Amino acid sequence: MFENLSERLERSFKILKGEGRITEINVAETMKDVRRALIEADVNYKVAKTFTDEVKQKALGQNVLTAVKPGQLMVKIVHDELARLMGGEAVKINLEGNPAIILMSGLQGSGKTTMSGKLAFQLKNKKFKKPLLVACDIYRPAAIDQLKVLGEQIDVPVYSEPDNKNAVEIALNAIKEARSHSNDVVIVDTAGRLAIDEEMMQEIAAIKEAIHPSETLFVVDAMTGQDAVNTAKEFNDRLDFDGVVLTKLDGDTRGGAALSIRTVVDKPIKYVGTGEKMEALDVFHPERMADRILGMGDIVSLVERAQEQFDEEEARKLQKKIQKNQFDFEDYLSQIRQIKKMGNIKDLASMIPGVGKAIKDIDIDENAFKGIEAIILSMTPKERKNPQILNQSRRMRIAKGSGTTIQEVNRMIKQFDQMRKMMKMVAGGGMKGMMGKMPKLPM
Secondary structure, eight states, X not given: OOHHHHHHHHHHHGGGTTOSSOOHHHHHHHHHXXXXXXXXTTOOXXXXXXHHHHHHXXXXXXXXXXXXXXXXXXXXXXXXXXXXXXXXXOOOOOOOSTTEEEEEEEOTTSSHHHHHXXXXXXXXXXXXXXXXXXXXXXXXXXXXXXXXXXXXXXXXXXXXXXXXXXXXXXXXXXXXXXXXXXXXXXXXXXXXXXXXXXXXXXXHHHHHHHHOOSEEEEEEEGGGTHHHHHHHHHHHHHHOOSEEEEEOTTSSOOSHHHHHHHHHHOOOEEEEEOSSSTTOEEEOXXXXXXXXXXXXXXXXXHHHHHHHHOOHHHHHHHHHHHHTTOOOHHHHHHHXXXXXXXXXXXXXXXXXXXXXXXXXXXXXXXXXXXXXXXXXXXXXXXXXXXXXXXXXXXXXXXXXXXXXXXXXXXXXXXXXXXXXXXXXXXXXXXXXXXXXXXXXXXX
16 A cells, blocks of 8 residues: 555655755756656646645745754655645544434445445444444445345344335335334445446436435545546535545555545545455544655554454463463464454555665465464364374374374474563563573574
8 A cells, every 4th residue: 555655755865865955956956856746646736736735835834853864854854745635634424413424425346335344343342332333325236135144254233125126215224123123233235336427416316415415425445546536526526425435455555546536525534444354444644644655654554453453351361371371372372363354464564763764575375374384283182282292103193184294283383482481571671681682582
């Protein structure tokens, strides 16, 4: 995400490297390169020009402190302007109403139905709501079935009327159903089309008028670049939606939609989809996104994801086990599964400042944990609880059961033992104790 833009911006700032002060000449040269980088990232030309003009104006009006180099000051100004360009601060979803009604709109193939499921999952697990999904796509084959499958997956009820071809009626009946079953949020998944047409716009406008949603969201595929911005503008002119949801932001996207859409449509980006899993939906934070674009990482989002998956009480129990050197394979398996729930591993690593650039060309296998899980699951409960009993014959049985080699099993157990020793050092003597013993550890 934004990798090419990040690289280009970094190269642009190098123009100021070694300069003693900011001048009109070196700023103009830097901004010319920044504008080119933004346009290559598929940012709207007018947006890119306005952005660079404002940065230039602010840079020339700044007095460079002796402790701050011109390049560093320029990064700060660009960071602040990028955050402002994308909205400045996160905008919360409106959940007022009894029930709160969220109307989902967008073109076919934008990921609208999947996004409806992700939103229901997030509201249920983070906001402790009781959502109801509504299948109002009466045209696309298997659209109702898709929503039902997602509903079962996340344990959220789905309201549908397969034989009814009146989307307005279905939506109104669903709201009655929600009130009778104490569902406090209704998420209405509407029909998409391959292109904007009058019939589609009239139908979704009629649904909006009939149900008076608390929130109307426009779902758009970030990979379509400026097409996403143009489509959003046309939808907004007719529907006057409240916010944008960008899907597939984890894909090979140049980021132009995220940077342009707020300025062109004047509506906030509220959520971004960052993967295929139901958990892969993030509230959009412009400042954090600006951090990531400029290669500063996003440690706040990383900590938030970790907090969502790790239970404090469980963490305390685990710490006691580590201190007593009782950390076993059951605990190891539990930790692996919690890390996997946090999302794409490369995406998580890129949130650590300085790491994103270092791993951009490294292919991180998302199935890296599968072999470890297979080995642990091939152990008996007794073996998982007592790693010390894993003799050669047991290891050979585990290798056969997990479809791995004896060498892979031995390597995994050795790594587990090293990790357990290191964890005990940290728990016992803190970082000082661990650092004192580091030379004795194998590389």
